[in-house]
Amino acid sequence: MAAKRTVVRAPLAGEGRIVQSVRMLDGYLVCATPRTGSTLLCGLLASSCVAGLPESYFRAQDEAMWASRFGLSGTYDYLDFVRQAQRHGSTENGVFGARVMWGTLDEVLYKLRPESPSGSELDLLRGVLGDLEFVYLWRGDALAQAVSWALAEESYVWHAPVNERRNAARTAPAFDREMVSNLLETIDSHNRSWRDWFASVGVQPCEVVYEDLNHDPPATAARVLRSLGIDPPVTPLEVRFDRLRDEENEQWIRRYRTGA
Secondary structure (H helix, E strand, O other): OOOEEEEEEOOOOOOOOOEEEEEEOOEEEEEEOOOOOHHHHHHHHHHOOOOOOOEOOOOHHHHHHHHHHOOOOOOOOHHHHHHHHHHHOEOOOOOEEEEEEHHHHHHHHHHHHHHOOOOOHHHHHHHHHOOEEEEEEEOOOHHHHHHHHHHHHHHOOOOOEHHHHHHHOOOOOOOOHHHHHHHHHHHHHHHHHHHHHHHHHOOOOEEEEHHHHHHOHHHHHHHHHHHOOOOOOOOOOOOOEOOOOOHHHHHHHHHHHHOO
């Protein structure tokens, strides 16, 4: 059974009472920028077994890989691809989860627009994906985020499953001030774009700050589940990914701040 959410509306003239109704949650999107802990959060939510299997199904660079996994070949309709992503990314209770970065959202909307030539972007998404909610993940320390992003780009190591930590050891790339500065600008631009988009479509997402997630991953993920109307499981949520931050990150941060 999908998650239930109580929706309260203001009383109509003469009603004299608040009217409540129950809606079913069909899915949610984890909206983020790189290096905000989205992989950690998605792993925690997936471990609940009641909040879908959130992955980057709609990332353009990965579409061919996902299409192959979905059994799609040759020329296929994008709506068929989305339907298959829904099927593979849903848990038995019918809840679908996916992760999207800012650049991905525009592409998804563009590819789906023929399904609904008129109407708002939110209407378009919900017309295809059902009763959809949003989780917005951002990081307070943008410099640490930019450094983490730069090191991931340079080392090609983005994630470290907890049982494979040693295999994810990174080589130490040369410090690149220009890359960090450019990524800081990108992070600021994408965060503003996310907030502007939420405001433009009238969405109040569940906000998650990386620093809270990093401090207590299971508790933060449980709060997200409750915000979606999903009761957290009795068994603890599973931390499936380890932190990659190490002394190299600290050195880059110090060098950027001091101008060294």
